Amino acid sequence: MTVLLFLCVLANSVAQEKVTLSGYVKDKATGEGLIGSSVSVQELPGTGVITNEYGFYSLTLPKGTYTIHYNYLGYVTSSRQLQLTGSQKLDMQLEQNNTTLQEVVVTSRKEDTNVKSMEMSTLKMQVAEIKNMPALLGEVDVIKAIQLMPGVQNAGEGTSGFYVRGGGADQNLILLDEAPVYNASHLMGFFSVFNADAIKDVQLYKGGIPAQHGGRLSSLLDIRMKEGNNQKMEVSGGIGTIASRLTVEAPIVKDKSSFILSGRRTYADMFFGLSSDEDIKGNDLYFYDLNAKVNYTLNEKNRLFVSGYFGRDVAATKEFMMNWGNATATVRWNHLFSDRLFSNTTFIFSDFDYALGSKEEESEFTWKSHIKDYGIKNDYTYFLNPKNQLRFGLHLTYHNFMPAEVKPGEKSYVNELKLNSTSALETALYLSNEHQITDKLTIDYGLRFSSFTNMGPGKVYLYDEDFETPIDTVNYSRFEKIKSYHGLEPRIAAKYELTDASAVKASYNRTLQYLHQVSNSTSAMPFDVWIPSSTYVKPQLADQVAVGYFRNFADNMFEGSVEVYYKWMDNQIDYKDYAEIFLNERLETELLRGTGEAYGAEFYLRKQKGLLTGWVSYTLSKTERTVPGINDGNAYAPRHDRRHSGNLVLNYSFSPSINLGANWTYSTGGAITMPVGRYEYNGKTYPVYSERNGYRLPAYHRLDLSATYEKPRNEFKKYSGSWTLSVYNAYARKNAFSIYFRESEDDKTKTEAVKTYLFGLLPSLTYNFKF
Numbered sequence: 001m002t003v004l005l006f007l008c009v010l011a012n013s014v015a016q017e018k019v020t021l022s023g024y025v026k027d028k029a030t031g032e033g034l035i036g037s038s039v040s041v042q043e044l045p046g047t048g049v050i051t052n053e054y055g056f057y058s059l060t061l062p063k064g065t066y067t068i069h070y071n072y073l074g075y076v077t078s079s080r081q082l083q084l085t086g087s088q089k090l091d092m093q094l095e096q097n098n099t100t101l102q103e104v105v106v107t108s109r110k111e112d113t114n115v116k117s118m119e120m121s122t123l124k125m126q127v128a129e130i131k132n133m134p135a136l137l138g139e140v141d142v143i144k145a146i147q148l149m150p151g152v153q154n155a156g157e158g159t160s161g162f163y164v165r166g167g168g169a170d171q172n173l174i175l176l177d178e179a180p181v182y183n184a185s186h187l188m189g190f191f192s193v194f195n196a197d198a199i200k201d202v203q204l205y206k207g208g209i210p211a212q213h214g215g216r217l218s219s220l221l222d223i224r225m226k227e228g229n230n231q232k233m234e235v236s237g238g239i240g241t242i243a244s245r246l247t248v249e250a251p252i253v254k255d256k257s258s259f260i261l262s263g264r265r266t267y268a269d270m271f272f273g274l275s276s277d278e279d280i281k282g283n284d285l286y287f288y289d290l291n292a293k294v295n296y297t298l299n300e301k302n303r304l305f306v307s308g309y310f311g312r313d314v315a316a317t318k319e320f321m322m323n324w325g326n327a328t329a330t331v332r333w334n335h336l337f338s339d340r341l342f343s344n345t346t347f348i349f350s351d352f353d354y355a356l357g358s359k360e361e362e363s364e365f366t367w368k369s370h371i372k373d374y375g376i377k378n379d380y381t382y383f384l385n386p387k388n389q390l391r392f393g394l395h396l397t398y399h400n401f402m403p404a405e406v407k408p409g410e411k412s413y414v415n416e417l418k419l420n421s422t423s424a425l426e427t428a429l430y431l432s433n434e435h436q437i438t439d440k441l442t443i444d445y446g447l448r449f450s451s452f453t454n455m456g457p458g459k460v461y462l463y464d465e466d467f468e469t470p471i472d473t474v475n476y477s478r479f480e481k482i483k484s485y486h487g488l489e490p491r492i493a494a495k496y497e498l499t500d501a502s503a504v505k506a507s508y509n510r511t512l513q514y515l516h517q518v519s520n521s522t523s524a525m526p527f528d529v530w531i532p533s534s535t536y537v538k539p540q541l542a543d544q545v546a547v548g549y550f551r552n553f554a555d556n557m558f559e560g561s562v563e564v565y566y567k568w569m570d571n572q573i574d575y576k577d578y579a580e581i582f583l584n585e586r587l588e589t590e591l592l593r594g595t596g597e598a599y600g601a602e603f604y605l606r607k608q609k610g611l612l613t614g615w616v617s618y619t620l621s622k623t624e625r626t627v628p629g630i631n632d633g634n635a636y637a638p639r640h641d642r643r644h645s646g647n648l649v650l651n652y653s654f655s656p657s658i659n660l661g662a663n664w665t666y667s668t669g670g671a672i673t674m675p676v677g678r679y680e681y682n683g684k685t686y687p688v689y690s691e692r693n694g695y696r697l698p699a700y701h702r703l704d705l706s707a708t709y710e711k712p713r714n715e716f717k718k719y720s721g722s723w724t725l726s727v728y729n730a731y732a733r734k735n736a737f738s739i740y741f742r743e744s745e746d747d748k749t750k751t752e753a754v755k756t757y758l759f760g761l762l763p764s765l766t767y768n769f770k771f
Helices: 002-013 127-131 142-146 268-272
Strands: 018-027 038-041 048-050 056-062 064-071 078-084 092-094 122-125 152-154 162-164 172-176 199-205 219-225 234-239 243-253 257-266 284-299 302-316 320-336 341-358 365-385 388-408 422-436 441-455 458-463 470-476 481-499 502-513 515-518 529-532 540-553 558-575 591-607 612-626 644-653 658-667 675-681 684-689 700-710 720-728 738-743 751-756 762-770
Touching (some): 018 365, 038 056, 048 056, 078 092, 127 142, 243 284, 388 529
Parallel strands (some): 018 092
Antiparallel strands (some): 038 048, 038 064, 152 162, 199 219, 257 284, 284 302, 302 320, 320 341, 341 365, 388 422, 458 470, 481 502, 502 540, 558 591, 591 612, 644 658, 658 700, 675 684, 700 720, 738 751
């Protein structure tokens, strides 16, 4: 790392014949940095740069006079003519375009990021767009919006889990201000933990994952919180069918420091006390979120961010209780070593825990579990010249795992139990370069080296040849190495511009995953357990290649893409038939390992300007697993395999005050195992099951609608309000949540299938306000 810094400083000193223009691109109204803004040079076609995660840019140019264009979708393009005789710092503030969309004149071709950027297999969503989409019970949900994109499958009716290009739900790395979120679900998966009022930027990488990110096989969902308005105080919120929200943001020192505080809580439990039924009174059922962030500009070269998230679900009756939640904290320090060398140092804490138990005296107990992370990231971006942008850094994460601890009450018959706790150290080094070789060809190549060490305290069982019965135990003391793994993860992506409006892109990436989620549920249950790679559980590995054609139409009004991908996966984990995974101290004996493959084609067409906006997508895909010991060693489909899936998302601005939205989604039913026969033994009837996941649930489809009325704004009044009516499942489709089998009441010799579903037609009303 020191050598790289030295080389960067040396390169800076020997290039004095050139000058550097650098600064930040911000929202004029709020002072927020604009991530992914384009900065281009009119006199040098093909020369430009994209702002980083903090809105920073740097351009090194020969001395001269230039016209610089600053552009960000949804904002008015700003241009400055500059005479660069020496290095110069220029911060640019862009205004949101508040005119009707037919009147917008696009003056910068850099809006064509679909074609011009290096990114492929990447989805970026504007929070304002997400808020205009119909929502379950009026709760705007980032993850449910992601599920409507090509290559992304949902985990089931109403749930917020998701699967990307055939990968498992635990193979998605979810980051909130760079801190990992291990369970992103509220209310057993029906809502996500992300309050859209506190979110600034949402980006999903399905492939071509940059070298600075790793730790999961399938995807990266990078979510950034707002920084807070540093120009004026704003208060916003909403009152909905099941929850209310309130957000306050304001400058601490104008143009220098600001904060944001955003909270959300459901209130079904508040009505329990009004019930005349004593069994309902005193019950608890709610969740809450709290997002907080402060930033402070120390000087031109240093800026500090402190952010946190705290959320919890609580469900309790007089006899039983359970609660679960996430807590994250991030401290980030931006530092400019020079006008071309940008660094960010991040300190991270993340904690996911759950507890459940019985309150009854004879069976009283409390069951607790958690996973905690303590980490540091040191990342650098070096803007070597307009054709080369280097990224390098070092990441360290200490994991602490407590799978389960059961403590009984004084008079309880429940036995005390504590499963083997352990810890691990995960490290990574990376280096990448985005290299513009010609005006048409750009390559981004990089290498990531990751390592993982499973450490004590802990114990490892030694087994007989059948891997069933332990014959000995090895105990390890605190921080003593149990098992280590490491590997290289190459990443490469290329873009070739065929014309100004079309490009071909390709990518390859290898990813390693050292943490594994143990779950026999497809929904985001809070009682899933994370375990580290260990003596018997090897890291998962995936190689993915993707090729795509990207094309824009009608002056960038429409953008389209077609991508095909193929993914190979190794050391995939599945479970033996009838596996016992809860409170199992020898969990490794229930796990089986094998290989997987996933391939498919994704079609995407988006209209991003005009009164009518939205997109249509279609995914044709197949996912298989081959695990010795399952399905006689033959390949089988995991439950989340979907051959066909399609989405239609529309938003229509009927007038400045009325906005209409519609989502329609369709997918092939999930794969399930069903009984195909039965036999009797000693007077009892037992089912005979098909091969693993040999049948399908019925196809899933649903239509959601919304209408928003916003009271016309008065320039003399600071207050504004809007009403949103949403209808979830507008034609009341009874989509199967699960199917179970029972003996027919009419004919005991027959078995009948029973479908369960969650929602019929479900309306909701929300009032939003801002002042």
